[in-house]
Amino acid sequence: MTKLSRRNVLKGGAAFAAGSTLGAPMIWAQNIKDVTLRQFGTGVSNLNDVANKVKEDLGFTLEMTALDSDSVTQRAATQPGSFDIADIEYWICKKVWPTGNLQAMDTSKIKNYDKIVGIFRNGKLTPDSTIAQGTAPHTVGFTEGPDGKGFVDNESGWMTLIPTIYNADTLGIRPDLIGRPINNWSELLNPEFKGKASILDISSIGIMDMAMVVESMGEYTYPDKGNMTREEIDLTMKIFTEAKQNGQFRAFWKSFDESVNLMASGEVVIQSMWSPAITAVKSKGVPCVYQPLEEGYRSWGGGIGLSAALSGLERDAAYEYINWYLDGWVGGYLMRQGYYSAVPETSKNYMSENEWGYWFEGKPATDIITSPTGDALAQAGDVRDGGSFEERMGAVACWNAVMDENQYMVRKWNEFIAA
Amino acid sequence: MALPIMAVLVFFLVLPIIMIVTVSFWQATEFSIIPAFDLENYEFLFGSNVTYRVFFNTFKYAFITWVFTLSIGFTVAYFLAFHIRSLTWQIALFLLCTIPFWTSNIIRMISWIPFLGRNGIANSTLISWGVIEEPLDWLLFSDFAVILAFVHLYTLFMVVPIFNTMMRIDKSLIEAARDAGASGAQILWNVIIPLTKPGIMIGTIFVVTLVMGDFITVRFMSGSRSANVGRLISNDIALLAYPSASATAVVLLLTVLIVIGLMLRFVDIRKEL
Numbered sequence A: 001m002t003k004l005s006r007r008n009v010l011k012g013g014a015a016f017a018a019g020s021t022l023g024a025p026m027i028w029a030q031n032i033k034d035v036t037l038r039q040f041g042t043g044v045s046n047l048n049d050v051a052n053k054v055k056e057d058l059g060f061t062l063e064m065t066a067l068d069s070d071s072v073t074q075r076a077a078t079q080p081g082s083f084d085i086a087d088i089e090y091w092i093c094k095k096v097w098p099t100g101n102l103q104a105m106d107t108s109k110i111k112n113y114d115k116i117v118g119i120f121r122n123g124k125l126t127p128d129s130t131i132a133q134g135t136a137p138h139t140v141g142f143t144e145g146p147d148g149k150g151f152v153d154n155e156s157g158w159m160t161l162i163p164t165i166y167n168a169d170t171l172g173i174r175p176d177l178i179g180r181p182i183n184n185w186s187e188l189l190n191p192e193f194k195g196k197a198s199i200l201d202i203s204s205i206g207i208m209d210m211a212m213v214v215e216s217m218g219e220y221t222y223p224d225k226g227n228m229t230r231e232e233i234d235l236t237m238k239i240f241t242e243a244k245q246n247g248q249f250r251a252f253w254k255s256f257d258e259s260v261n262l263m264a265s266g267e268v269v270i271q272s273m274w275s276p277a278i279t280a281v282k283s284k285g286v287p288c289v290y291q292p293l294e295e296g297y298r299s300w301g302g303g304i305g306l307s308a309a310l311s312g313l314e315r316d317a318a319y320e321y322i323n324w325y326l327d328g329w330v331g332g333y334l335m336r337q338g339y340y341s342a343v344p345e346t347s348k349n350y351m352s353e354n355e356w357g358y359w360f361e362g363k364p365a366t367d368i369i370t371s372p373t374g375d376a377l378a379q380a381g382d383v384r385d386g387g388s389f390e391e392r393m394g395a396v397a398c399w400n401a402v403m404d405e406n407q408y409m410v411r412k413w414n415e416f417i418a419a
Numbered sequence B: 001m002a003l004p005i006m007a008v009l010v011f012f013l014v015l016p017i018i019m020i021v022t023v024s025f026w027q028a029t030e031f032s033i034i035p036a037f038d039l040e041n042y043e044f045l046f047g048s049n050v051t052y053r054v055f056f057n058t059f060k061y062a063f064i065t066w067v068f069t070l071s072i073g074f075t076v077a078y079f080l081a082f083h084i085r086s087l088t089w090q091i092a093l094f095l096l097c098t099i100p101f102w103t104s105n106i107i108r109m110i111s112w113i114p115f116l117g118r119n120g121i122a123n124s125t126l127i128s129w130g131v132i133e134e135p136l137d138w139l140l141f142s143d144f145a146v147i148l149a150f151v152h153l154y155t156l157f158m159v160v161p162i163f164n165t166m167m168r169i170d171k172s173l174i175e176a177a178r179d180a181g182a183s184g185a186q187i188l189w190n191v192i193i194p195l196t197k198p199g200i201m202i203g204t205i206f207v208v209t210l211v212m213g214d215f216i217t218v219r220f221m222s223g224s225r226s227a228n229v230g231r232l233i234s235n236d237i238a239l240l241a242y243p244s245a246s247a248t249a250v251v252l253l254l255t256v257l258i259v260i261g262l263m264l265r266f267v268d269i270r271k272e273l
Helices: A006-022 A025-034 A048-058 A069-078 A090-099 A185-189 A203-217 A230-245 A256-264 A275-282 A312-325 A329-335 A344-350 A353-359 A389-393 A406-418 B002-023 B040-047 B049-083 B087-102 B105-110 B112-116 B121-128 B143-167 B171-179 B184-213 B216-221 B229-238 B242-266
Strands: A036-042 A061-067 A085-089 A162-169 A171-173 A197-200 A249-253 A270-272 A289-291 A297-307 A376-378 A396-399
Touching: A025 A312, A036 A069, A036 A297, A036 A312, A048 A061, A048 A312, A048 A329, A061 A069, A069 A085, A069 A090, A069 B229, A085 A090, A090 A297, A162 A312, A162 A329, A162 A389, A171 A185, A171 A275, A185 A197, A185 A203, A185 A230, A185 A270, A197 A203, A197 A256, A203 A230, A203 A270, A203 A297, A203 A396, A203 A406, A230 A406, A249 A256, A256 A270, A256 A275, A275 A289, A297 A312, A312 A329, A329 A344, A329 A353, A406 B049, A406 B229, B002 B242, B040 B242, B049 B087, B049 B143, B049 B184, B049 B229, B049 B242, B087 B143, B105 B112, B105 B143, B105 B216, B112 B121, B112 B143, B112 B216, B143 B184, B143 B216, B171 B184, B184 B229, B184 B242, B216 B229, B229 B242
Parallel strands: A036 A061, A036 A085, A197 A249, A197 A270, A297 A396
Antiparallel strands: A085 A297, A162 A297, A171 A270, A171 A289
16 A cells, blocks of 8 residues: 555545546556456356456456356345346346345446347347247346335336346257157157257256246146246146156256267257357257257346445446447357347347358358357358247247246245256 | 464364355345345255255265275275385375376366276277177266266375374384284284274265265266256356355255264274374
């Protein structure tokens, strides 16, 4: 710490005067290099490339910690002092927001707020789309004011999370080992794939995949898959427990790598999967398709939240980071992995016409498509599984969710795994 | 001398256990833990047949693993102690047994997965020998795989204490038995096994507590298809249900203590050491 002398006070005063007359960036350029923001979240978007680019473009340091979704929830809810920026999913937000560990964000400070896709603002992709079941992002995206503890159903100007990344998930299949078209979620429990199917062992996501399967089988139609009653949970689990006992499942996976290994080794030919896992299987030279299904997709979205403890220069830096995040570089990076950016139009500036056409517009690739790390993912002429942004995000049947009966569901899930 | 040890024990063993017992009576919602005195966690635990199934599974794994680690461990120790004459060779072969333990538990466990898989080395070898036509699915992601991994991981914990006690058996006792006309089997049964009991018991305590407290081996080798108590606890922790995890942990702790207490009734380790 520097000693407080009259000289320093005068200097500080002069800097302050200059800052206030010439505009804030003057001071900020001086001090910003000392700022370190600690971000944590799922591996999906906690990428070192992003931290390096932040250092390059904005000058401050971003420390990234990647965890699995359960640990992320745990940390956000129980260790508010351990982070400045939480990169979490919307259903996690529903759990974490009431703890008061995050602070509301002023949308007037978000430069590209007006360009954020409708899904995160009023819930509608296009004015006439219907809102899917589950924890749709816009339902937990806004709070009543700077000190809000609840959620509001309109664009109040105070956001809980700034949306960053989202996608539509479906089943992954091995077309070479199945050898026929797959069009429905019910195929997961088709006895044809006995001992060769898998579902993920993360209860809050797995239950949604189960619900999609149950509906597709015609066993039951849920009024709201995202908020089941106890009877509905029992019914869903009963169907899957029977299938498990009949030997339908080869294994259950919990981490991304497990899902990749199960698929690539041929232990499993049909399973719940995440988009980059498909990419990882393909980059090993093994055919794998992210199969669009008639009933639609199970979707998820993530965003950035600010720790309640963040203030002053650090908070300014965090807003700067958010604005930079939505400015397109990260968006382009994520879209080249198969995710979507909250502000697609800015990402376009950072993608080639071929990439934009393939990933976003669903057009046939005109040249090789590579991942950000350089692996070839598609050849000229290939079309993205599921087609364009509107086709994929427009066919969302439900969002990842937290139910009112969450604890009951979790206990039933434990029973299912132990059965 | 005793004071520092007491302090360490109180701080790192007694206090955490008191904490766990206390939390087991608390209540939790998705995002907060509420101090209370409530038996709900225990009521749910004892009221659910999953608990009994999972505890049964845990005992089953512990028992089968114990049988295999004991028979393999005893045989290896017996060979080292009585068939290898020179001390140099005994030490060399003993070190050989520990070589696999230079890598981590998890790596030794996971390396079974590609070996046992549907298109793994075991299946393709058996098919090429013509022993089987179709790959055996039960090799991986099954109770077989779980127990195989346990036996592989924990046999050394049997070998070491048994070998240790065998080395201290007075060779003249064996000679005396032989002079008195005992057969090899009789010597083994009436002389060696009774004198090796403390080693067997220490090895048993190691294996049983390790297997009963495990969760990661069961998860990986069964492909999450089976559960033991450790997995129930880890699932609860992952879902922030600390009170319910604590309650399960308390019950598990008591169960393991009872099991060890029973075993110690058969052999007084302190007297025989």
